[in-house]
Amino acid sequence: MKIKACSPARIFIFYCAILSFIAVPSAQAKSTFTKHDDALPTWITEVGARHSPTGTRIFSANSYSAVADQNKNSTTAIQKAIDACARAGGGTVTLKPGTYVTGALFLKSNVHLRIDSGVTLLGSQEDADYPLIWTRVAGVEMNWPAGLININDQHNVAVSGGGMIDGRGEKWWNRYRDLRTDYDPRGLRWAADYDCQRVRLLVIWKSDDVTIKNLSLKRSGFWTTQVVYSNHVTVDGLKISDNGGPSTDGVDIDSSSYVLVQNCDIDAYDDDICLKAGRDADGLRVSLPTEYVLIKNNIAHAGAGFITFGSETSGGIRKVVVDHNRGIDTFEGIRFKSAKTRGGFVEDVLIRDLTMDGVFLPFTFNLNWNPSYSYTLLPKDMKNIPASWIALTTPVTPPERGLCEFRNITIENVNITGARKIFSAEGLRERPITDVRWINISAQGRMAGTIKYARDWTMKNVRLKILEGDDLRISGSDNVETPEFVRP
Numbered sequence: 001m002k003i004k005a006c007s008p009a010r011i012f013i014f015y016c017a018i019l020s021f022i023a024v025p026s027a028q029a030k031s032t033f034t035k036h037d038d039a040l041p042t043w044i045t046e047v048g049a050r051h052s053p054t055g056t057r058i059f060s061a062n063s064y065s066a067v068a069d070q071n072k073n074s075t076t077a078i079q080k081a082i083d084a085c086a087r088a089g090g091g092t093v094t095l096k097p098g099t100y101v102t103g104a105l106f107l108k109s110n111v112h113l114r115i116d117s118g119v120t121l122l123g124s125q126e127d128a129d130y131p132l133i134w135t136r137v138a139g140v141e142m143n144w145p146a147g148l149i150n151i152n153d154q155h156n157v158a159v160s161g162g163g164m165i166d167g168r169g170e171k172w173w174n175r176y177r178d179l180r181t182d183y184d185p186r187g188l189r190w191a192a193d194y195d196c197q198r199v200r201l202l203v204i205w206k207s208d209d210v211t212i213k214n215l216s217l218k219r220s221g222f223w224t225t226q227v228v229y230s231n232h233v234t235v236d237g238l239k240i241s242d243n244g245g246p247s248t249d250g251v252d253i254d255s256s257s258y259v260l261v262q263n264c265d266i267d268a269y270d271d272d273i274c275l276k277a278g279r280d281a282d283g284l285r286v287s288l289p290t291e292y293v294l295i296k297n298n299i300a301h302a303g304a305g306f307i308t309f310g311s312e313t314s315g316g317i318r319k320v321v322v323d324h325n326r327g328i329d330t331f332e333g334i335r336f337k338s339a340k341t342r343g344g345f346v347e348d349v350l351i352r353d354l355t356m357d358g359v360f361l362p363f364t365f366n367l368n369w370n371p372s373y374s375y376t377l378l379p380k381d382m383k384n385i386p387a388s389w390i391a392l393t394t395p396v397t398p399p400e401r402g403l404c405e406f407r408n409i410t411i412e413n414v415n416i417t418g419a420r421k422i423f424s425a426e427g428l429r430e431r432p433i434t435d436v437r438w439i440n441i442s443a444q445g446r447m448a449g450t451i452k453y454a455r456d457w458t459m460k461n462v463r464l465k466i467l468e469g470d471d472l473r474i475s476g477s478d479n480v481e482t483p484e485f486v487r488p
Contacts, residue, residue, distance in 0.1 A: 467488060
């Protein structure tokens with residue numbers, strides 16, 4: 001399903017997902033960015049892959065029996081080419097023009113998989129072609145099917161070339177919808193995403209110096225590109241489209257550091273670009289932040305959120321710069337979400353030079369997000385409990401450890417047109433959303449919206465052009481400045 005048309009039915013479906021908004025606090029009130037002349041932190045020069053494979057040998061997968069035939073499976077042949085390239089010390093794996101059916105492929109250090117223009121990798125529809133491996137999915141470590149392209153515990157790897165990877169995800173979308181039909185009436189909404197093991201398109205796990213560049217990615221069974229427990233990763237020039245199924249995020253940065261996401265064009269069903277850091281007790285156990293992330297020069301179309309922080313915040317998200325991006329017709333724009341069992345923090349965030357056209361809810365803080373998914377309860381008298389359910393239902397103690405803190409956020413130089421409600425923010429009485437600085441914001445929309453349980457928000461040159469409704473409603477808050485209003 002797409003969100004481009006913003007029909008009443010689509011608006012209703014997504015609005016149900018918003019529910020109530022709840023947020024967080026902080027004892028610290030000042031940003032810790034180290035600035036340079038361009039008012040950007042100095043660490044942005046260190047993000048992304050530091051080097052790429054330099055081997056000159058070419059290994060054609062066709063020489064290992066890969067066949068451009070949609071009725072034949074080339075998984076083994078392509079993997080043989082990758083393995084031979086790695087044994088030789090590195091180089092480039094290529095394919096002749098055509099469409100190749102493949103299951104899970106595992107790239108190796110110093111290997112460049114070149115998917116040239118005219119080449120399509122088509123995801124196998126056989127479950128057996130995606131072996132179960134230990135990974136992290138939606139904030140919890142568990143066994144799960146391997147992705148279509150996997151870079152696990154490797155370094156100095158590249159995938160590029162201008163070609164296409166098509167996951168053919170409808171099989172997994174339909175499986176998930178069928179499972180929800182069974183689980184939701186039984187109060188098991190929270191387990192569905194974990195029990196329905198859908199195939200991701202491209203996964204980078206515990207790796208460094210990885211470059212993913214200039215590819216078309218479509219129809220992922222689950223998240224499209226996940227960067228998890230990795231560092232120095234470049235995601236550059238991806239075109240992500242045709243993701244019409246549930247949970248088909250564009251790019252997910254998950255407990256990783258020094259990541260660069262730039263020049264991407266994303267049309268997703270769920271979050272377009274999302275930062276994550278673990279869920280609840282399992283995420284707090286791992287306690288690994290997402291940090292030093294630069295997101296620049298991207299454009300997003302449909303999607304539940306353009307740039308999203310959370311809902312998996314347990315390990316913390318910090319030191320993030322979002323610079324020169326554009327959202328068109330996404331449902332939410334800058335989206336902060338967590339839950340009362342997540343814990344962690346989101347801090348030291350700079351968002352600037354942003355354009356949002358037709359974005360329904362440009363600024364949202366929803367920190368009691370999707371309770372039927374976020375909060376778990378085992379059925380009574382259940383036996384043989386799956387390991388993933390045990391991880392999901394392990395309580396966070398004491399309860400206050402589960403409250404996420406949102407603080408030290410700067411949003412500046414933003415132009416918004418065609419919004420429905422500009423502000424949608426609600427914190428907790430005990431934990432207000434703290435120290436948010438709004439600078440040079442021009443926003444046009446039907447309603448101003450609400451801010452509840454916030455503290456120390458400044459607004460400098462913030463102008464809202466409102467077509468109907470009241471001025472911005474602020475309640476339960478302390479030291480929150482108001483914008484300038486313009487009415488037709």
